[in-house]
Amino acid sequence: MQDLLYFLQQLINGLTIGSAYALIAIGYTMVYGIIGMINFAHGEIYMIGAYTALITITGLASLGVAWLPLILIVALICAVLVSSSMGWAVERVAYRPVRGRHRLIPLISAIGMSIFLQNYVHLAQGSRNIGFPALIQGGFQFGDPDSFQTSISYMQITIFITTLICMTALSLFISRSRIGRACRAVSQDLGMANLLGIDTNRIISATFIIGASLAAVAGLLLGMYYGSVDPLFGFIAGLKAFTAAVLGGIGSIPGAMLGGLILGVSESMTSGYLSGEYKDVVSFGLLILILLFKPTGLLGKPEVEKI
Amino acid sequence: MSMLVLEDVHTHYGKIEALHGVSVEVNKGEIVSLIGANGAGKTTLLMTVCGNPQASSGRIILEGRDITRAPTASIMRSGIAIVPEGRRIFSGLTVEENLHMGGFFKSKAEIRKNQDHAYELFPRLKEREHQRAGTMSGGEQQMLAIGRALMSKPKMIILDEPSLGLAPLVIKQIFEIIGHLRDEGITVFLVEQNANQALSLADRGYVLETGRIRLQDTGANLLANPDVRAAYLGG
Numbered sequence: 424m425q426d427l428l429y430f431l432q433q434l435i436n437g438l439t440i441g442s443a444y445a446l447i448a449i450g451y452t453m454v455y456g457i458i459g460m461i462n463f464a465h466g467e468i469y470m471i472g473a474y475t476a477l478i479t480i481t482g483l484a485s486l487g488v489a490w491l492p493l494i495l496i497v498a499l500i501c502a503v504l505v506s507s508s509m510g511w512a513v514e515r516v517a518y519r520p521v522r523g524r525h526r527l528i529p530l531i532s533a534i535g536m537s538i539f540l541q542n543y544v545h546l547a548q549g550s551r552n553i554g555f556p557a558l559i560q561g562g563f564q565f566g567d568p569d570s571f572q573t574s575i576s577y578m579q580i581t582i583f584i585t586t587l588i589c590m591t592a593l594s595l596f597i598s599r600s601r602i603g604r605a606c607r608a609v610s611q612d613l614g615m616a617n618l619l620g621i622d623t624n625r626i627i628s629a630t631f632i633i634g635a636s637l638a639a640v641a642g643l644l645l646g647m648y649y650g651s652v653d654p655l656f657g658f659i660a661g662l663k664a665f666t667a668a669v670l671g672g673i674g675s676i677p678g679a680m681l682g683g684l685i686l687g688v689s690e691s692m693t694s695g696y697l698s699g700e701y702k703d704v705v706s707f708g709l710l711i712l713i714l715l716f717k718p719t720g721l722l723g724k725p726e727v728e729k730i
Numbered sequence: 731m732s733m734l735v736l737e738d739v740h741t742h743y744g745k746i747e748a749l750h751g752v753s754v755e756v757n758k759g760e761i762v763s764l765i766g767a768n769g770a771g772k773t774t775l776l777m778t779v780c781g782n783p784q785a786s787s788g789r790i791i792l793e794g795r796d797i798t799r800a801p802t803a804s805i806m807r808s809g810i811a812i813v814p815e816g817r818r819i820f821s822g823l824t825v826e827e828n829l830h831m832g833g834f835f836k837s838k839a840e841i842r843k844n845q846d847h848a849y850e851l852f853p854r855l856k857e858r859e860h861q862r863a864g865t866m867s868g869g870e871q872q873m874l875a876i877g878r879a880l881m882s883k884p885k886m887i888i889l890d891e892p893s894l895g896l897a898p899l900v901i902k903q904i905f906e907i908i909g910h911l912r913d914e915g916i917t918v919f920l921v922e923q924n925a926n927q928a929l930s931l932a933d934r935g936y937v938l939e940t941g942r943i944r945l946q947d948t949g950a951n952l953l954a955n956p957d958v959r960a961a962y963l964g965g
Contacts, residue, residue: 601830601834604823604827604830604831605831605834607820607822607823607827608820608823608827608831611820611821611822611823612818612820614782614818615814615818615820616831617782617802617803617806618780618782618802618806618812618814618818619806619811619831619832619834619878619882620803620804620806620807620834620835620882621803621831621834621835622803623803
């Protein structure tokens with residue numbers, strides 16, 4: 424019973440962090456799917472989302488706003504707006520001018536953008552980590568109060584539910600809406616979409632905006648969950664989400680969701696049963712294994728076309 | 731009345747010139763066939779009309795409007811549609827979704843109307859409406875590519891090797907449809923290696939050889955021309 428409760432606790436922690444990874448991973452995978460590049464500045468977009476949320480929350484608090492749902496919704500909206508305009512601008516400034524060149528050139532441009540944004544936040548917000556108020560407190564406890572108890576915090580439940588809503592909305596958008604259909608068409612054959620009169624640049628911008636918005640949601644959630652942010656906040660999370668995207672099959676949206684969850688759970692299991700120090704070893708070890716034995720990822724498949 | 735005019739068009743791929751001053755005219759309501767060997771520049775010529783790549787010099791005029799420097803997406807919104815070489819259908823999308831992409835910038839009502847029309851022309855597509863396009867046979871995919879091009883209700887349709895890799899029976903069907911398109915008043919600009927069928931159907935034809943127009947005449951005259959017969963029709 425004890426063991427089961429302990430296991431359950433690791434699972435809950437893992438799914439929480441994993442669903443946030445999945446939210447960030449969507450941005451990597453959609454951008455890769457559509458223009459075949461890894462947007463290494465995506466982790467910074469997520470970090471900026473977290474900072475924006477924090478600034479908004481602090482601002483609202485100083486204005487005397489105390490109603491929690493209002494604070495959260497305004498923080499969410501601000502984070503999404505700032506991050507998505509940032510995502511849009513990064514594509515316009517750093518990627519569009521070098522699109523179609525050798526693959527290394529956009530990659531270098533992306534790394535440059537990542538360094539720039541990180542250092543910009545260093546300058547603007549300082550290098551030290553800033554406390555993020557734990558707005559959502561409390562939770563449920565299971566098990567014998569005298570020994571190990573499994574707990575689910577309201578914060579974890581919020582992360583779950585928000586992720587679920589975002590993923591459902593995204594899936595519906597991609598499968599049903601006109602722009603979503605165009606995203607899928609462009610990711611399959613950009614040149615052909617262009618030959619049908621579709622303004623592919625606008626579809627690419629839409630992809631960056633969607634990815635950045637989801638990253639901003641993750642930024643707000645994980646900022647509250649971890650309780651602090653710093654300018655390097657996006658670096659490791661970005662790498663993890665990138666790993667999740669590759670694990671699930673880069674270019675595949677369900678793959679990114681699955682990859683995020685698997686990565687989150689394997690990390691928390693490592694922390695729970697081995698040691699927290701090994702969790703990065705395990706996640707990047709997974710990345711190496713998947714690249715060695717199944718480079719297309721779990722749900723990614725090489726496109727088979729009939730001639 | 732000319733639908734499309736190319737005046738002394740040169741096209742480069744990097745430093746290599748692929749078209750050395752090509753002039754072509756397609757009149758409204760005509761079927762014009764362009765024939766030529768592999769590597770003559772047929773696909774380049776069609777893609778230059780679509781603005782990808784853009785002509786390095788010369789002029790391309792679509793219904794009196796100069797489109798030489800226009801971006802691809804805006805050219806393709808001005809009454810012209812292409813069935814490209816190799817079909818290039820979106821294999822991961824369903825048949826219906828592929829059709830909708832063809833009418834992306836049209837209103838919902840127009841999409842519905844044009845979709846019904848495409849299903850009328852190709853009842854097979856209606857049967858496979860919700861199937862992933864990549865799972866269909868080559869002939870069905872070609873029908874889908876033509877149906878998709880018709881979704882924007884074009885005045886002119888460009889077809890690049892529509893018979894390539896298809897069974898003779900399917901080729902016959904495709905050529906029948908091309909004839910039918912003309913009857914509907916759509917101008918057809920056709921590129922084919924299958925010179926015999928392309929010229930039989932065409933009002934006029936052009937022979938392209940290593941980036942230059944060698945011959946131009948009515949379809950019937952080109953079919954009878956001994957040089958053309960020797961070079962493209964197997965003697």
